[in-house]
Amino acid sequence: MQLKNKKILITGAGSGIGRAIAIELSSHNNQLILCGRNLEKLNETQNLLKQQNAFCCAVDIQSSQDRQLLVQQVSDELGGLDVLINNAGVVHVGSLQEISDHDIEQMMRTNLIAPIQLIRDFLPLLSQSKAPALVNVGSMFGDIAYPLFSIYSATKFGLRGLSDALRRELSSQNIKVIYAAPRATKTGASSSFEKLIKPFGMALDTPEVVARHIVTSIERGKTSIYPKTKEHFFLYVQRLFPKLVDQNVRKKIKNLKV
Ligand SMILES: NC(=O)c1ccc[n+]([C@@H]2O[C@H](COP(=O)([O-])OP(=O)(O)OC[C@H]3O[C@@H](n4cnc5c(N)ncnc54)[C@H](OP(=O)(O)O)[C@@H]3O)[C@@H](O)[C@H]2O)c1
Numbered sequence: 001m002q003l004k005n006k007k008i009l010i011t012g013a014g015s016g017i018g019r020a021i022a023i024e025l026s027s028h029n030n031q032l033i034l035c036g037r038n039l040e041k042l043n044e045t046q047n048l049l050k051q052q053n054a055f056c057c058a059v060d061i062q063s064s065q066d067r068q069l070l071v072q073q074v075s076d077e078l079g080g081l082d083v084l085i086n087n088a089g090v091v092h093v094g095s096l097q098e099i100s101d102h103d104i105e106q107m108m109r110t111n112l113i114a115p116i117q118l119i120r121d122f123l124p125l126l127s128q129s130k131a132p133a134l135v136n137v138g139s140m141f142g143d144i145a146y147p148l149f150s151i152y153s154a155t156k157f158g159l160r161g162l163s164d165a166l167r168r169e170l171s172s173q174n175i176k177v178i179y180a181a182p183r184a185t186k187t188g189a190s191s192s193f194e195k196l197i198k199p200f201g202m203a204l205d206t207p208e209v210v211a212r213h214i215v216t217s218i219e220r221g222k223t224s225i226y227p228k229t230k231e232h233f234f235l236y237v238q239r240l241f242p243k244l245v246d247q248n249v250r251k252k253i254k255n256l257k258v
Contacts, residue, residue, distance in 0.1 A: 001131060001176060003219055004028040007078045009070075011061055011118070012088030014041030016187030017137065019048070020211035021085060026050045033057055033074055036088065061088055061114040067121050074125065081125040086115035086159075087137040091189045093148050093196065104151050111155035116162060126175055133176040135218065136163045140183045140231050144238045144245060147253050148196065156181075167223060178218055180225035182210045199256050203229065 008025055012018035014036035022034055026049035034042045034056045042056035057073050059066035074081050089111045092103035119134055126132040141149050142156030163179035170177060184190060184202040197204065205227065217225040226232050238245050 001133060001218060001221060003030060003083070003215060006030045006082040006131075007033075007074075007080055007129075008083040008085065009033040009035060009074060009081055009122070010085045010087055011035045011115075013045050014038050015045075016189060017182065017185060017207045017210050017214075018085075018087040019045045020207035021087065021214060022054065023048055023050065023208075024211045024215045026053060029053070031078055033070075033078065035059055035061070035070060061118060062109045064117070067114075067117060070118075071121050071125065074122075080128055081122055082129040082131060083133045083135065084118065084122050084126065085135040085137070086118060087135075088114070089137065089155075089189070091149075091152050091192045093152070093193045095148060096150055099151060107151050107155050111152070112158045112162075115159060119166065123175075127173050131176075132174065133178060133218070134163075134166065134170075135178045135180060135214070136160075137214075138163070138179055138181045140181050140226070140235075142181055143235050144231075146200070147249060149193070176223065178223050178225065180214045180217070181227075182214075183227045183229060183231045185210050196256075200252055 003025055008030055010018050010022050010032060013022045013034035022032055022045050026032060030053060032054035034045055034054050036042050037058060037060050039056060039058040042058060046054050046056055055077055057070055059070045061067060090106055092099060092107055115136060136159050138159045139156040141153045142160045145153040160179055163177050167177035182205065184197065184204045185207055186204045187207055190204065213227065214225055226235060
């Protein structure tokens with residue numbers, strides 16, 4: 001699928017991976033809608049684009065009123081939508097006993113429930129496009145569940161399941177469904193798990209590398225996007241020999257204090 005002359009909505013476009021995706025897509029005559037709660041951050045992204053072909057929409061995707069406003073704005077400003085990129089997300093880490101109701105609910109709502117609702121809300125516009133696509137930004141933790149990331153992992157497993165089901169459900173409407181699972185990436189979100197990077201042996205990508213990989217993979221027709229790094233190998237170990245992953249991760253957290 002060529003990402004040219006497309007109308008593209010990116011959630012979480014005010015920072016990190018969403019901002020980098022916006023910059024990557026801001027040429028080839030694409031028209032972008034940058035969404036996030038903080039208008040200043042969205043304006044900063046807009047100023048970094050290669051072409052001035054975007055408008056900002058400051059909304060909270062958890063709010064149904066805000067989502068309605070977003071649909072209305074996209075319809076009024078662009079008259080349609082070709083690609084919805086569900087990228088907005090939050091990360092809170094900690095043992096289940098320590099994690100607050102607020103953090104659990106914020107992760108479930110932002111990372112899973114709001115993307116589901118956004119897809120539903122935008123389906124009427126997407127189904128009018130000649131080449132519609134949905135892109136859900138998950139995580140490697142949506143395949144390999146990590147301790148201290150239990151709720152986050154649950155949201156990304158959910159997003160992956162949703163993507164697989166919708167790929168089949170929407171195929172008759174010609175809507176492509178793409179799931180992208182970056183590994184750890186140096187963004188605002190990664191500061192929430194900084195203490196775990198070394199003990200868990202995580203390698204971090206830059207948002208620019210992640211965004212380029214996602215965009216080129218979409219253009220090559222991929223529906224599941226994973227980093228081409230050692231984590232890709234771990235994915236197969238997880239699928240075939242999950243007990244090996246249990247043992248390995250148990251060793252890493254044995255003496256860990258967070
Ligand atoms: N960083 C990593 O290690 C990593 C690895 C794999 C996958 N991911 C995934 O990549 C995606 C982007 O994360 P990031 O690392 O780029 O983090 P980030 O820089 O913190 O970006 C997250 C964005 O989501 C927006 N957002 C959060 N809650 C929102 C809400 N209720 N309504 C609208 N926008 C909201 C934030 O903007 P406002 O605060 O302005 O709303 C922010 O711009 C997430 O889905 C994350 O789970 C991250």
